[in-house]
Amino acid sequence: MGDFIVTLLTGLSSAAALFLVASGLSIIFGVTRIVNFAHGSFYMLGSYIGVTMVTALGSGGIAYWLALLIAAVAVGVIGVAMEVLLLRRVYQAPELFQLIATFGVILVIQDVTLWIWGPEDIVGPRAPGLSGAVTIFGEKLPEYDLVLIAVSPVVLIGLWLLFNRTRWGTLVRAATLDRQMVAALGVNQRWLFTGVLFLGSALAGLGGAIQLPKGGADLLMDFNIIAAAFVVVVVGGMGSIGGAFLAAMLIGLLQTFGIQIFPNSTLILMFLVMAVVLIFRPWGLLGKPESPGHGPVEAPEAPLRPANRKLRIIGSGVLAFLLMLPVAHLLLPSIIGDFTLVLVVEIMIYVLFAAALHFIMGPGGLVSFGHAAFFGGGAYAAALMVKFTDAPMEIAFWVAPIGAALLAILFGWFCVRLTGVYFAMLTLAFAQIAWAIMFQDAPASVAKALGEWFGWTAVEQITAGDDGILGIWPAEWASSRVTYYYLTVGLVVAGLLVLRRILFAPFGYTLRAGRDSPLRAAAIGIDLKQHQWIAFTISGAFAGLAGALFVYSKGSVFPTSMEIARSFDALLMVLLGGVHSLVGPIVGAATFTWLNDIFNELSYWRFLLGATIIALVLLLPNGLVSLGDTSVGRRLGLGPGREALA
Amino acid sequence: MSVAVLEAEGLHTYYGGAHILSDLSLSLRDGEVVVLLGRNGAGKTTTMKSIMGLVRVRAGSVTMHGRNITGWEPHVIACAGVGYVPEDRRIFSDLTIMENLEVGRQPAREGAPTWTPERLFELFPNLAEMRSRPGGRISGGEQQMLTLARTLMGNPRVLLLDEPSEGLAPVIIDQMAATIQALKEQGLSILLSEQNLHFATSVSDRAYIIEKGRIRYDGTMEELAANAEVRNTYLTV
Numbered sequence: 034m035g036d037f038i039v040t041l042l043t044g045l046s047s048a049a050a051l052f053l054v055a056s057g058l059s060i061i062f063g064v065t066r067i068v069n070f071a072h073g074s075f076y077m078l079g080s081y082i083g084v085t086m087v088t089a090l091g092s093g094g095i096a097y098w099l100a101l102l103i104a105a106v107a108v109g110v111i112g113v114a115m116e117v118l119l120l121r122r123v124y125q126a127p128e129l130f131q132l133i134a135t136f137g138v139i140l141v142i143q144d145v146t147l148w149i150w151g152p153e154d155i156v157g158p159r160a161p162g163l164s165g166a167v168t169i170f171g172e173k174l175p176e177y178d179l180v181l182i183a184v185s186p187v188v189l190i191g192l193w194l195l196f197n198r199t200r201w202g203t204l205v206r207a208a209t210l211d212r213q214m215v216a217a218l219g220v221n222q223r224w225l226f227t228g229v230l231f232l233g234s235a236l237a238g239l240g241g242a243i244q245l246p247k248g249g250a251d252l253l254m255d256f257n258i259i260a261a262a263f264v265v266v267v268v269g270g271m272g273s274i275g276g277a278f279l280a281a282m283l284i285g286l287l288q289t290f291g292i293q294i295f296p297n298s299t300l301i302l303m304f305l306v307m308a309v310v311l312i313f314r315p316w317g318l319l320g321k322p323e324s325p326g327h328g329p330v331e332a333p334e335a336p337l338r339p340a341n342r343k344l345r346i347i348g349s350g351v352l353a354f355l356l357m358l359p360v361a362h363l364l365l366p367s368i369i370g371d372f373t374l375v376l377v378v379e380i381m382i383y384v385l386f387a388a389a390l391h392f393i394m395g396p397g398g399l400v401s402f403g404h405a406a407f408f409g410g411g412a413y414a415a416a417l418m419v420k421f422t423d424a425p426m427e428i429a430f431w432v433a434p435i436g437a438a439l440l441a442i443l444f445g446w447f448c449v450r451l452t453g454v455y456f457a458m459l460t461l462a463f464a465q466i467a468w469a470i471m472f473q474d475a476p477a478s479v480a481k482a483l484g485e486w487f488g489w490t491a492v493e494q495i496t497a498g499d500d501g502i503l504g505i506w507p508a509e510w511a512s513s514r515v516t517y518y519y520l521t522v523g524l525v526v527a528g529l530l531v532l533r534r535i536l537f538a539p540f541g542y543t544l545r546a547g548r549d550s551p552l553r554a555a556a557i558g559i560d561l562k563q564h565q566w567i568a569f570t571i572s573g574a575f576a577g578l579a580g581a582l583f584v585y586s587k588g589s590v591f592p593t594s595m596e597i598a599r600s601f602d603a604l605l606m607v608l609l610g611g612v613h614s615l616v617g618p619i620v621g622a623a624t625f626t627w628l629n630d631i632f633n634e635l636s637y638w639r640f641l642l643g644a645t646i647i648a649l650v651l652l653l654p655n656g657l658v659s660l661g662d663t664s665v666g667r668r669l670g671l672g673p674g675r676e677a678l679a
Numbered sequence: 680m681s682v683a684v685l686e687a688e689g690l691h692t693y694y695g696g697a698h699i700l701s702d703l704s705l706s707l708r709d710g711e712v713v714v715l716l717g718r719n720g721a722g723k724t725t726t727m728k729s730i731m732g733l734v735r736v737r738a739g740s741v742t743m744h745g746r747n748i749t750g751w752e753p754h755v756i757a758c759a760g761v762g763y764v765p766e767d768r769r770i771f772s773d774l775t776i777m778e779n780l781e782v783g784r785q786p787a788r789e790g791a792p793t794w795t796p797e798r799l800f801e802l803f804p805n806l807a808e809m810r811s812r813p814g815g816r817i818s819g820g821e822q823q824m825l826t827l828a829r830t831l832m833g834n835p836r837v838l839l840l841d842e843p844s845e846g847l848a849p850v851i852i853d854q855m856a857a858t859i860q861a862l863k864e865q866g867l868s869i870l871l872s873e874q875n876l877h878f879a880t881s882v883s884d885r886a887y888i889i890e891k892g893r894i895r896y897d898g899t900m901e902e903l904a905a906n907a908e909v910r911n912t913y914l915t916v
Contacts (some may be wrong), residue, residue, distance in 0.1 A: 203774065203782060222755055
């Protein structure tokens with residue numbers, strides 16, 4: 034009994050930080066329609082600034098709480114700085130492009146934090162006067178947990194009062210429903226946006242600071258919390274703070290109880306709950322369907338057109354260059370070294386991955402936040418096939434896309450029922466389930482349980498978790514660097530041509546028609562969801578093929594091939610290149626992989642990459658391929674711009 | 680003849696490549712009710728949005744009391760005393776009626792009537808009985824009244840009313856006409872757009888007829904009533 038109650042209370046206390054972060058995320062999304070990926074970074078900053086402030090102010094009772102408050106306000110100010118300096122300049126850009134800006138901020142904050150506070154984990158300070166424990170039914174519970182339990186409802190009530198009993202709150206709620214109308218009634222939205230960014234960021238900062246005595250501060254906090262915060266926001270319902278509260282409590286309890294029952298599957302459990310909730314309530318526990326909204330009307334997207342002559346010539350030139358590169362390598366090994374071939378192989382693999390994601394994102398109009406599931410899914414399908422059946426490479430190259438496609442069929446069934454940000458979040462959740470299954474080697478746990486049940490001797494490990502699957506090398510005939518290079522170039526180019534062919538076939542037209550006007554498409558008898566499901570599967574299959582090329586080029590596969598960061602990389606490639614053209618993802622993937630490679634050599638490469646991304650967002654809000662549209666580009670004769678690029 | 684409160688001069692507005700308004704000029708004098716008549720797609724709503732700064736004007740100017748307000752942001756134009764009542768109502772559906780009014784509230788303005796929720800409830804008695812009901816749960820006619828009331832909370836001197844009679848029952852249309860008369864008596868200058876000639880005639884002093892984004896006719900309501908040819912060319916369906 035005591036055990037149960039203490040576990041219950043521990044769960045509720047662990048939900049506090051999660052609720053604070055998720056409510057901030059939800060508030061910011063509601064008004065600005067920006068999914069702030071940097072929210073996890075604000076949480077991390079809250080912890081670090083909190084540690085510094087507690088140290089600076091000394092250990093008095095009031096000083097401690099003051100320090101937390103200062104940390105929250107400081108993070109709020111950082112959020113405002115991000116809004117004023119960055120987001121405000123891109124509100125007019127396509128919604129998705131704003132995401133990239135927040136990606137850039139994540140990278141910059143990671144390195145700034147590393148630079149200021151160093152790489153070591155910091156143990157959190159103890160809260161003065163609350164370092165003891167209370168005894169409940171004979172079990173001990175830290176006193177600080179009681180404070181944490183109280184925080185969530187207090188903040189919930191405070192937010193409710195703020196939003197329902199003040200003019201500012203009323204304006205914010207109105208702006209959540211219809212920004213333009215609020216402006217037409219004489220309200221300066223800038224102040225609302227800035228205020229909302231302050232509030233949301235400060236909540237994240239408070240979340241980071243208040244959990245210090247329990248968790249301390251480390252450099253992985255940002256990505257660790259952001260996935261959980263997304264889950265809470267989506268399970269609770271976008272924009273619903275009450276929903277975020279319920280969901281945070283649910284997830285908090287699930288994790289504390291789950292760790293006792295399934296010690297190795299807590300991550301999977303969280304995402305499974307999300308999937309189950311969304312199946313029955315697609316808009317979350319307390320959410321509402323996305324309103325069509327009255328945002329600024331985006332200019333209709335220019336139709337994709339077949340490449341013009343100039344582009345065909347450039348394309349042929351690039352292909353000829355790719356084909357000649359190994360020849361140059363054999364003739365001049367000192368200039369074109371092994372490393373160049375390896376880099377080009379990597380670039381080509383990401384080009385295919387990005388093109389596959391673009392297929393569903395651009396023409397399909399469905400933004401996947403979790404496409405690494407299929408990239409890694411293909412890689413794992415090939416690797417597992419080889420590991421357990423000694424299949425030859427030729428077979429594995431078939432198994433990978435088929436395996437990824439099967440995964441996409443499964444995930445797609447759930448995901449395509451939703452649209453917009455809900456779709457995006459659900460893909461992220463499924464990708465995290467897939468990642469957690471690989472990371473925690475769930476198949477081995479299942480095999481073990483079955484083995485005990487039936488009295489078999491099960492294999493010890495299947496995906497081997499963090500250790501990965503090693504020794505996946507190409508077949509004899511393809512084992513030389515040059516041959517594998519040609520194999521990669523051949524498969525990637527073929528993949529691109531197939532994807533392009535599909536987009537210019539009736540299927541592609543239908544897909545785009547559905548993206549531009551779902552209602553009209555439905556009215557002329559198109560089963561849009563089915564088309565999207567098929568498109569999602571095709572996209573997954575090609576991502577899986579890229580994954581197979583990846584695993585054979587590296588000789589191994591690890592759960593990192595499925596992690597969030599990998600999905601975000603792919604998103605970045607597509608968005609940086611330009612989502613409105615077929616060339617975009619190719620240019621984006623090549624540029625991003627190449628930049629990554631250059632920066633990787635340097636210390637603080639994240640900062641440089643992040644700063645580069647932010648600069649690109651500010652200068653080229655339509656992606657790299659819009660270079661030709663800028664005045665400088667035009668003067669340089671760079672060309673017809675994005676409309677003609679396909 | 681009194682001075683122009685609001686004047687649009689040679690407006691050109693585009694949606695992408697489509698030329699919607701072409702060299703459109705009109706003026707609204709102090710205390711006047713002027714109607715912009717035209718069929719669906721003629722450019723009435725775009726005219727309203729262009730004046731309000733909700734769509735970008737590519738050429739031409741909008742002046743208010745002689746001051747150029749072209750290219751100002753919508754909230755600045757609203758704060759300058761222009762009230763906009765959109766055609767599609769755009770009630771904040773999750774907010775209560777009182778909260779909807781609160782969003783529109785602005786400080787009192789010199790030269791314009793000052794409104795409070797209580798004064799508005801005298802004008803729209805139906806709304807008084809459902810102050811705390813969400814805006815999404817009232818009838819279309821009540822929503823139309825609420826939209827107007829919400830805009831009046833900003834104490835405007837000029838009112839842009841986009842098709843106020845659209846989709847309303849005849850009895851509510853009569854009520855709307857009476858309301859517009861009352862507002863005119865309070866000293867507001869009103870530019871409304873309409874398709875309903877009967878309704879427009881009952882409230883307006885002058886009319887412009889718009890077709891394909893151009894002004895085709897302007898004159899008093901009496902002149903328009905006497906000109907069957909113009910009515911048949913531009914207004915009958």
